[in-house]
Amino acid sequence: MKKNWPILVVDDEDVMCESMAAWLREDGYRVDTAPDGQKAVELAKASDYAVCFVDLKMPAGMDGIETMMEIRRIRPDASVIIITAYATVDTAIQAMKEGAQEYIVKPCNPQEISMLVSRILKLKKLQNENAILRKKLTRQYRQHDIITKNPRMQEILALTQEISSLRSTVLIHGESGTGKELVARAVHFSGNRAEKPFIAVSCAALTETLLESELFGYEKGAFTGAVAQARGKFEIAHGGTIFLDEIGDISPKLQADLLRVLQERRFYRVGGNREIEVDVRVIAATNKNLAEAVQQGQFREDLYYRLNVIEINLPPLRERREDIPLLAEHFAQRISSELNRDIAGISAGALKLLIAYDWPGNVRELENVIERAIVTCRNGMLEEQDFSWLQHRGMPAQDWEVPDVPLGELERRAIVAALERKHGNVKEASAALGIDRSTLYDKLKRYEISH
Amino acid sequence: MNALYLVAIGSVPAQAMEWIENAAAEWYPLPIRRLPPLLIPEAAYDARRKQYQSVEFMKALAQAAPRDACRILGVTDVDLAIPMLSFLFGQAQVDGRIAVISLCRLHQEFYGLPADEQVLRERTIKEVLHELGHTFGLVHCNQPACPMSLATHIGLVDSKQKEYCERCGMQLVERFSALEAEV
Numbered sequence A: 001m002k003k004n005w006p007i008l009v010v011d012d013e014d015v016m017c018e019s020m021a022a023w024l025r026e027d028g029y030r031v032d033t034a035p036d037g038q039k040a041v042e043l044a045k046a047s048d049y050a051v052c053f054v055d056l057k058m059p060a061g062m063d064g065i066e067t068m069m070e071i072r073r074i075r076p077d078a079s080v081i082i083i084t085a086y087a088t089v090d091t092a093i094q095a096m097k098e099g100a101q102e103y104i105v106k107p108c109n110p111q112e113i114s115m116l117v118s119r120i121l122k123l124k125k126l127q128n129e130n131a132i133l134r135k136k137l138t139r140q141y142r143q144h145d146i147i148t149k150n151p152r153m154q155e156i157l158a159l160t161q162e163i164s165s166l167r168s169t170v171l172i173h174g175e176s177g178t179g180k181e182l183v184a185r186a187v188h189f190s191g192n193r194a195e196k197p198f199i200a201v202s203c204a205a206l207t208e209t210l211l212e213s214e215l216f217g218y219e220k221g222a223f224t225g226a227v228a229q230a231r232g233k234f235e236i237a238h239g240g241t242i243f244l245d246e247i248g249d250i251s252p253k254l255q256a257d258l259l260r261v262l263q264e265r266r267f268y269r270v271g272g273n274r275e276i277e278v279d280v281r282v283i284a285a286t287n288k289n290l291a292e293a294v295q296q297g298q299f300r301e302d303l304y305y306r307l308n309v310i311e312i313n314l315p316p317l318r319e320r321r322e323d324i325p326l327l328a329e330h331f332a333q334r335i336s337s338e339l340n341r342d343i344a345g346i347s348a349g350a351l352k353l354l355i356a357y358d359w360p361g362n363v364r365e366l367e368n369v370i371e372r373a374i375v376t377c378r379n380g381m382l383e384e385q386d387f388s389w390l391q392h393r394g395m396p397a398q399d400w401e402v403p404d405v406p407l408g409e410l411e412r413r414a415i416v417a418a419l420e421r422k423h424g425n426v427k428e429a430s431a432a433l434g435i436d437r438s439t440l441y442d443k444l445k446r447y448e449i450s451h
Numbered sequence B: 001m002n003a004l005y006l007v008a009i010g011s012v013p014a015q016a017m018e019w020i021e022n023a024a025a026e027w028y029p030l031p032i033r034r035l036p037p038l039l040i041p042e043a044a045y046d047a048r049r050k051q052y053q054s055v056e057f058m059k060a061l062a063q064a065a066p067r068d069a070c071r072i073l074g075v076t077d078v079d080l081a082i083p084m085l086s087f088l089f090g091q092a093q094v095d096g097r098i099a100v101i102s103l104c105r106l107h108q109e110f111y112g113l114p115a116d117e118q119v120l121r122e123r124t125i126k127e128v129l130h131e132l133g134h135t136f137g138l139v140h141c142n143q144p145a146c147p148m149s150l151a152t153h154i155g156l157v158d159s160k161q162k163e164y165c166e167r168c169g170m171q172l173v174e175r176f177s178a179l180e181a182e183v
Helices: A014-026 A037-046 A064-074 A089-097 A110-143 A151-163 A180-190 A208-216 A252-264 A290-295 A301-307 A323-338 A348-356 A362-376 A384-392 A407-421 A426-433 A437-446 B014-027 B054-064 B117-135 B154-158 B166-182
Strands: A007-010 A031-034 A051-055 A079-084 A102-105 A170-173 A198-202 A241-245 A266-268 A275-277 A281-286 A310-313 B003-009 B032-034 B051-053 B069-076 B080-082 B085-088 B090-092 B098-102
Touching (some): A007 A014, A007 A037, A007 A064, A014 A031, A014 B054, A014 B080, A014 B090, A031 A037, A037 A051, A037 A064, A051 A064, A064 A089, A079 A089, A079 A110, A089 A102, A102 A110, A151 A180, A151 A310, A170 A180, A180 A198, A180 A281, A198 A208, A252 A301, A290 A301, A323 A348, A323 A362, A348 A384, A407 A426, A407 A437, A426 A437, B003 B014, B014 B032, B014 B069, B014 B117, B051 B054, B054 B069, B054 B080, B054 B090, B069 B117, B080 B090, B090 B117, B098 B117
Parallel strands (some): A170 A281, A170 A310, A241 A281, B051 B080, B069 B098
Antiparallel strands (some): B080 B085
């Protein structure tokens, strides 16, 4: 475990640096040393040090406090221990005010320093565990959102259990809003990878180069702005699962890179020359017909077969209408509690209306519609009139003349109009259009709409 | 086969060198050889602290190591320290060739107690196993009874056993096998 907590020792005296590093190495830590503040900052950009011992007085360049402040600017979570031979109350107070974790006077007793390091690392471990538990609670909550009595969906849920502990790649097909990510989470959290990370990446939301660095990480200096080394999503997901949403949208280059990761479980960071090995389960999702994309030469056939080891086809909500009342009640209960609104339930008439609607945006649209109804509801019960506007959705407006333009242009105009109405807010615009954010990003890219 | 060298730095009781040689021979399947004593490096003395900087001892050992030395352990009776720490029982390069131990704080007299040869012998053996263990890649063990556990005061040295715990022992065996394969 200690190897995961690198330590940095910064001192202008070589003897001090090397002897301290040697002593800490005996304890199993990976230790780097720096003779001045500038070098320390460079190292901190490349490595996430858990503890930095920084000498207060360094004759050339930055002093200890300046070095500490710069390190903490780059790595806010790094614990800095200021060391000095000149103990004065003033400098101690200043160091602590500027964010030093501790202030020690050299030479100190080995026991003191050993306890100090183990105390800091214990705290870091607890902080990490806390963050993981928080995330897990959120994820479990989301997992319960898969509510169904539809036989096809129940089969899919049973399949997620069966395949949960395999490493095989899964490809989930389904229209936007059918719950592809929820199914991916169900697979991950039911299996033996549940304790490890689940990392979701929307491939449609980023350009090719951004997606490449997002997935594989980059080395410091790999491109302008790469001021520090960064781990990619594949590395972060090590031991766990990576969920690649909108996989049908990735470029041919990334298709080739992804194929290599799937085949060899290894990759290079952008700008890096060290091969990184990972154990990651890949779950991909798409709302496109990938088999068709393969036939049209838009998607690599070999990648398609690598991804499509286990296939899950999620039915649209209109093909599982028996789930609409269950989901509507569930959302009403959850959202009213989140919004602190007292809602008793949904009337039979309103449910009838919800069941009849075709839900092009699927479960996500239903969730948004329920939220809107709760916000505007006045009498504590969701009635037909709270959803009356839904009847007009999807129907041609009587006073709206369809311009004589290609369908794509109509879509482009609808997107521009929605963005204008929502003041450029993509989340709100996508909800208004009844599509998910990644689909909207995809369309923004396709129509070259800046926002 | 490359040898493990032992060398006194400054004046060290002959008996202590015997204990060290026997302990090393018991645990390490290497030819054990002695070098003539080295002088205490002049640069090592810190007059303000009245102690000796162990880094200078390590340097002297690196210079004195014969070509066939796969490990070299220096033994001194003076008080060792590094700039950051008030004292050291010993120091070693993890996975390296060089290690040094100080007997100074292993004597009962250091703590104002009557001399006790048996206690000194026990402590010396534990320190030898500890520092040589580091040179074979072992890091501090979390089992207090294992000689590889970290001792920050003499009480912790006394609570150690004179043999490695199962885990550290297994690691050592693996390292010896690798070493033999290299040869």
